[in-house]
Amino acid sequence: MKCWICGQEATTGEHRLKAASLRELFTAVSQARPIFYNSARKKNKRLQSIDSKYLKSKSLCALCNSSRTQAADRSFDILMSYLKGLPPKVLAQSSFRMNRLFPYRTRAHSVQLHLYFVKLFGCLVREGDVRIDLGDFAAAICSGKPHPDIYVAIGPMDRALAGGAGTAGLSDMHCDFYQDGKPAFVAWFMHMGDVRIQVMLAAAGEHRDGLINAWHPSRNKRFLLREFPKP
Ligand SMILES: [Zn+2]
Structure with missing residues (x-):
């Protein structure tokens, strides 16, 4: 497989869910204390290590x-x-200014935070x-500029949907395409x-419920946390 950002041979495994965050959440993953990874293709896959290939x-x-x-x-x-220091109630309805997360060079760090999601998004697409054409994703990462159409929303995870407390996972990707094959949402x-x-x-002009309180580094200096609708 070729690297979708630069076209060179892809050799490394990017953690789909970030290793540092997983290590904080699951302090000692081992054969005796595995974690369960859920995705569209793998249900409750038992993992004995954060370096498992399923996470990469x-x-x-x-x-x-x-x-x-x-x-x-x-x-x-x-x-x-x-975020991990915030109780679910606070995650459901509060906000923070980006300069609280990044007191120095707030704008530059905010763009980098956005680019982290662009990277993960691109890896999942590939x-x-x-x-979905990844040209704009790669250009954003190479230029250090935000992708104009990628938004992020944060809120509390429904434990029933998560499969209990202390879990981590990735959902399916839900896609709506226009007739010309370009992604709408x-x-x-x-x-x-x-x-x-x-x-x-979200393509320009799309107004979806998911975009309510969604964050984009060029539009919002404050991140509004939100409750997600029950499935
Ligand atoms: Zn590359």
Whole structure:
């Protein structure tokens, strides 16, 4: 497989769910204390290690997976350590200013945080063979500029939907395409413990419920947390 960002041979495995966050959530994963990973294709896959191949996507080269996206990864770690300290009630209805997460170079770090989701989104598209062109995704990462159509919403994870407390997982990708084959609206979510993060691609002019309180670094200096509708 070729790296979808730069076209070089893809050699490394990007963690679909970030290793540092998983390690914080599941302090000692082992044969005796496995974690259960849920995705569209694997239900309750028993994992004995955070380095399990089920948690990794092989669609990036070493450079794109490391130095090119290191700042993005770090910004995501900062977001997760902030969120994991919040009780579900606060996750359902509160907000924070981006300069609370990133007191220095707030705008640059906010863009990097957004680019982390662009990276993960691209890996999921490539790996799932979803027919979405990744040119704009790669251009955003290479230029360090936001993707104009990718939004993120955060709220509490429904424990019933998660399969209990202390779980992590990725949802299916729900896609609506226009007749010309271009994506109109695409959404997926991941959860880690009580935190649910929904990532969306919405073409200009699309008004979807999922976009309510959704964050984009060029539009919002404040991140509004929200409750997600029950399935
Ligand atoms: Zn690459």
